[in-house]
Amino acid sequence: xxxxxxxxxxxxxxxxxxxxxxxxxxxxxxxxxxxxxxxxxxxxxxxxxxxxxxxxxxxxxxxxxxxxxxxxxxxxxxxxxxxxxxxxxxxxxxxxxxxxxxxxxxxxxxxxxxxxxxxxxxxxxxxxxxxxxxxxxxxxxxxxxxxxxxxxxxxxxxxxxxxxxxxxxxxxxxxxxxxxxxxxxxxxxxxxxxxxxxxxxxxxxxxxxxxxxxxxxxxxxxxxxxxxxxxxxxxxxxxxxxxxxxxxxxxxxxxxxxxxxxxxxxxxxxxxxxxxxxxxxxxxxxxxxxxxxxxxxxxxxxxxxxxxxxxxxxxxxxxxxxxxxxxxxxxxxxxxxxxxxxxxxxxxxxxxxxxxxxxxxxxxxxxxxxxxxxxxxxxxxxxxxxxxxxxxxxxxxxxxxxxxxx
Numbered sequence: 001x002x003x004x005x006x007x008x009x010x011x012x013x014x015x016x017x018x019x020x021x022x023x024x025x026x027x028x029x030x031x032x033x034x035x036x037x038x039x040x041x042x043x044x045x046x047x048x049x050x051x052x053x054x055x056x057x058x059x060x061x062x063x064x065x066x067x068x069x070x071x072x073x074x075x076x077x078x079x080x081x082x083x084x085x086x087x088x089x090x091x092x093x094x095x096x097x098x099x100x101x102x103x104x105x106x107x108x109x110x111x112x113x114x115x116x117x118x119x120x121x122x123x124x125x126x127x128x129x130x131x132x133x134x135x136x137x138x139x140x141x142x143x144x145x146x147x148x149x150x151x152x153x154x155x156x157x158x159x160x161x162x163x164x165x166x167x168x169x170x171x172x173x174x175x176x177x178x179x180x181x182x183x184x185x186x187x188x189x190x191x192x193x194x195x196x197x198x199x200x201x202x203x204x205x206x207x208x209x210x211x212x213x214x215x216x217x218x219x220x221x222x223x224x225x226x227x228x229x230x231x232x233x234x235x236x237x238x239x240x241x242x243x244x245x246x247x248x249x250x251x252x253x254x255x256x257x258x259x260x261x262x263x264x265x266x267x268x269x270x271x272x273x274x275x276x277x278x279x280x281x282x283x284x285x286x287x288x289x290x291x292x293x294x295x296x297x298x299x300x301x302x303x304x305x306x307x308x309x310x311x312x313x314x315x316x317x318x319x320x321x322x323x324x325x326x327x328x329x330x331x332x333x334x335x336x337x338x339x340x341x342x343x344x345x346x347x348x349x350x351x352x353x354x355x356x357x358x359x360x361x362x363x364x365x366x367x368x369x370x371x372x373x374x375x376x377x378x379x380x381x382x383x384x385x386x387x388x389x390x391x392x393x394x395x396x397x398x399x400x401x402x403x404x405x406x
Contacts, residue, residue: 029063034073037063052102057091058132060084065144081147085171088136088144092116092178095133097126121180141175148172149186152193162197169193184215191227200231207231222248222255229261241265259300266297291320295327302334310334325381329388332374336391339367343398368395 025040041060044050061084067073068080077083089106093116096102101119104112119125127133152168155161169190176183187206194203207228211221225248232240245262252258298313314331317324346360372395378388395401 025063026059029059029066034063034067034070035076038067038073038076052094052099054091054095054128054132057087057094058136061087061091061136061140065140065147068147081144081151082171085141085144085148085175088141089178091136092120092133095127095129097128117177120178137179141178145172145175145179148175156193156196162193163199165193166190166197166199166202182213184210184213188215191224195227195231198234200235204228204231218252218255219257222252222257226257226261229258229265233265238265238269256304259304263297263300263304266293266300269293291317291324291327294320295324295330298327299330302330307334307338322377323381325378325385328374328378328381329385332371332378332388332391335367335371335374336395339364339371339398342367365399368398371395372399 025037025044028034028037028040041056041063044053044056045060050056064077064080064084064087067076068084074080086107093104093106094102096119101115104116106113106116148168149172152165152172155168156165169186173183173186173190176186187210191203191206191210194200194206207224210216210224215221216224225244229241229244232238232244242262242265245258245265248255248258249262294313294317298310298317301307301313302310311331311334314327314334317327318331321327342360343364346357346364349357349360371391375388375392375395378385379392382388
């Protein structure tokens with residue numbers, strides 16, 4: 001049995017070495033003569049008889065991959081790792097038994113890439129040499145993927161060549177597709193690198209993919225949406241920026257990052273407006289944008305617990321439009337809630353500390369008085385709003401004011 005196996009082994013190698021067009025480069029590769037191997041294989045890919053051999057491109061991929069790893073021969077090609085990848089891809093294309101797929105431009109044509117990936121894992125697809133195919137998928141491309149990531153990281157750290165980093169990470173992610181895997185960690189990292197490279201649209205494409213894969217917990221998802229909104233802002237699409245933030249604020253109300261981001265966007269928009277001495281003299285459309293913007297900022301500040309800032313922006317909104325119901329009502333509620341908290345705290349003061357109790361009650365009444373004019377105004381604007389009427393009834397009761405509406 002051993003003799004039979006040995007004979008078969010010799011026959012396999014004989015077949016490999018007996019192909020005159022690939023013999024020299026392959027042997028040179030095995031002996032570490034990478035300069036000779038490169039010369040030989042670069043000729044083979046142009047010969048009409050060998051340029052469509054899956055084996056030719058497989059050998060070329062191995063030669064260039066070794067050049068990339070070699071200190072002695074690295075000067076033979078500055079981008080040996082990329083040549084190796086292209087060669088392996090071409091080898092896989094020429095490995096399809098059906099030669100109608102041999103013209104696929106996998107690296108440059110998205111449609112061809114899609115066909116290639118689909119056929120690669122279609123159980124009905126026939127291959128010329130499964131040994132070569134498996135060697136590339138299970139070993140060579142896996143190793144090359146790590147190499148591309150490391151080069152991408154080096155470019156990011158050392159030279160700050162963010163565009164080059166993006167390209168190398170893209171190549172590695174493509175290898176993951178060829179291997180029928182999804183590298184979400186690298187995809188996530190490339191979101192930030194794309195931003196650094198000012199490739200904002202590509203950054204958003206990776207964000208969309210990550211969200212489709214349901215990557216990370218709620219906080220991570222919100223952060224991804226925030227990054228997406230920033231990309232839109234940097235692309236000059238403020239409308240999509242706000243739309244993205246509003247969507248995620250609604251979906252994840254307990255995550256404050258998107259709220260803070262919207263506040264910052266609104267503040268930036270405010271600062272970017274031309275200074276106006278009399279904002280009331282601006283056209284009505286700008287006035288509506290401005291007082292609503294202040295109202296929006298106030299509500300966001302209130303949601304994240306910054307009451308002082310919320311008060312500031314409600315008042316700014318009312319300076320521009322004192323008849324805006326929402327700002328009047330919300331500011332009234334803001335003071336009302338503060339008064340209620342102080343009033344409830346007063347009731348928890350132990351008996352015998354009447355001075356402290358009276359101080360708390362007076363403070364609560366002051367805040368109730370502060371809220372009163374805003375509820376009165378809100379009621380004048382909308383006399384049928386039940387919440388406003390209820391608040392007015394409670395406040396007047398606390399302050400001992402006769403409710404004439406009854």
